[in-house]
Amino acid sequence: MTKIFNSIVDLEIELKEVRGNCEIIAFVPTMGALHQGHLQLVKEAQKIADKVVMSIFVNPTQFNDKNDLDKYPKTLDADIKLVQTVGLDYLYVPDETEIYPPEKIVELELNLLHYDQVMEGAFRPGHFKGVCQVVKRLLDLVDPHILVMGQKDFQQYSIIQFMIDQLLLPIRLHVVNTKRDSRGLALSSRNMRLSESGRIKAATIFRTMKTIKSKIKLEGISFLESYGFNRLKRAGFEPEYVSIVDGSDLKNITSIHGTKYAVICVAAWLEKVRLIDNMVLFDER
Numbered sequence: 036m037t038k039i040f041n042s043i044v045d046l047e048i049e050l051k052e053v054r055g056n057c058e059i060i061a062f063v064p065t066m067g068a069l070h071q072g073h074l075q076l077v078k079e080a081q082k083i084a085d086k087v088v089m090s091i092f093v094n095p096t097q098f099n100d101k102n103d104l105d106k107y108p109k110t111l112d113a114d115i116k117l118v119q120t121v122g123l124d125y126l127y128v129p130d131e132t133e134i135y136p137p138e139k140i141v142e143l144e145l146n147l148l149h150y151d152q153v154m155e156g157a158f159r160p161g162h163f164k165g166v167c168q169v170v171k172r173l174l175d176l177v178d179p180h181i182l183v184m185g186q187k188d189f190q191q192y193s194i195i196q197f198m199i200d201q202l203l204l205p206i207r208l209h210v211v212n213t214k215r216d217s218r219g220l221a222l223s224s225r226n227m228r229l230s231e232s233g234r235i236k237a238a239t240i241f242r243t244m245k246t247i248k249s250k251i252k253l254e255g256i257s258f259l260e261s262y263g264f265n266r267l268k269r270a271g272f273e274p275e276y277v278s279i280v281d282g283s284d285l286k287n288i289t290s291i292h293g294t295k296y297a298v299i300c301v302a303a304w305l306e307k308v309r310l311i312d313n314m315v316l317f318d319e320r
């Protein structure tokens with residue numbers, strides 16, 4: 036039976052005992068509207084930790100678009116039922132005043148360099164500052180040994196790893212593969228806002244990335260990026276970017292020579308829903 040907490044004081048009483056038993060704690064931060072992708076993170080966390088804590092908090096500081104924040108789905112009752120099915124230990128659902136106490140300044144001084152200037156950072160100014168702020172705050176509160184995040188948000192976990200390194204945080208980041216539907220569409224809370232035909236069409240992103248992966252050693256980078264962008268456009272998407280980057284530093288690459296690890300990242304709108312996805316093209320590190 037999952038134990039649910041709204042206050043860190045009560046969660047901490049539980050975790051104190053867990054720590055006392057020298058058990059490993061893994062932490063899965065989410066914004067709720069849970070799906071099988073989130074549950075996959077819990078299942079993977081259970082393999083490497085003794086106890087798993089998930090948080091649900093829709094963080095206002097990472098939304099650069101107020102409309103997007105307002106429309107973010109909230110399904111707490113269904114979320115609670117879902118986490119029970121995988122035997123989650125602790126669900127932490129703080130309110131905004133616990134994360135951002137009005138009397139305290141929860142600011143994070145961290146220069147994200149070029150990491151938040153490209154891709155998501157370029158199209159959603161301030162987004163990653165908000166993500167780092169909330170993740171750091173949650174890590175301070177929950178104090179886990181392992182942080183578990185999804186490959187689905189490649190730039191996000193890359194930046195969190197950068198933050199962990201910069202701040203010398205004593206925590207290990209564990210990344211879990213993207214969970215997809217049978218057509219290849221990456222599961223996302225935002226998919227709920229797509230129509231049935233939209234969900235079918237949305238899998239074009241996956242097919243496009245797969246085609247590019249099959250051609251990465253044969254064609255030029257900018258040709259493949261344009262190919263991806265135009266294919267999505269023709270299919271009825273409004274693509275924001277199709278970028279092939281060096282996965283180790285998120286810098287754009289112009290050729291595969293000299294790169295050991297290449298990742299394609301895509302953001303595109305469909306039916307007024309913003310979808311992001313990525314695929315490792317090769318990893319020869």
Ligand code: AMP
Pocket residue numbers: 064065066067072073075076183184185186187188211212213214215221222223224
């Ligand atoms: P979110 O609730 O969208 O902020 O996501 C919470 C965590 O779940 C993040 O670490 C995401 O990368 C991860 N996640 C979201 N969708 C998926 C998916 N389809 N497969 C694996 N992990 C995911």
